[in-house]
Amino acid sequence: MFNQAERxxxxxKAEFADAxxxxxxxxxxxxNLGKSKEAVEALLRLLVETSRDESIQxxxxxxxxxxxxxxxxxxxxxx
Numbered sequence: 001m002f003n004q005a006e007r008x009x010x011x012x013k014a015e016f017a018d019a020x021x022x023x024x025x026x027x028x029x030x031x032n033l034g035k036s037k038e039a040v041e042a043l044l045r046l047l048v049e050t051s052r053d054e055s056i057q058x059x060x061x062x063x064x065x066x067x068x069x070x071x072x073x074x075x076x077x078x079x
Contacts, residue, residue: 005029020046041067 009026016022023046027039044067048060056063066072 002029002032006033020050037070040070044070 006026006029009022009029012019012022013026023042027042027046030036030042031039044063047056048064048067051057051060
C-alpha cells in the first residue's frame with residue numbers, strides 16, 4: 001500500500017515540481033515505510049525553503065546543513 005503511494009507521489013513530484021504539498025505527503029509516506037531519515041531531511045529542507053518565520057530563517061544555514069544528513073554528529077564546540 002505505502003509502496004504504491006510512494007511511487008504515485010514520486011510521479012506527482014516529477015510532474016508538479018513546485019507542489020510543496022506533494023513533498024509533505026511523500027515524507028509522511030516514507031516515514032510509514034520506515035524511511036524516517038529521508039522523511040525528516042525532506043521536511044527540514046522544505047521548512048528552510050518555504051518558511052518566512054524570522055526565527056527559522058535565522059538558523060536556516062544550520063537547519064539546511066543538518067538536513068543534508070540528520071545522522072551526522074559534530075564534536076562539541078561546532079561543526
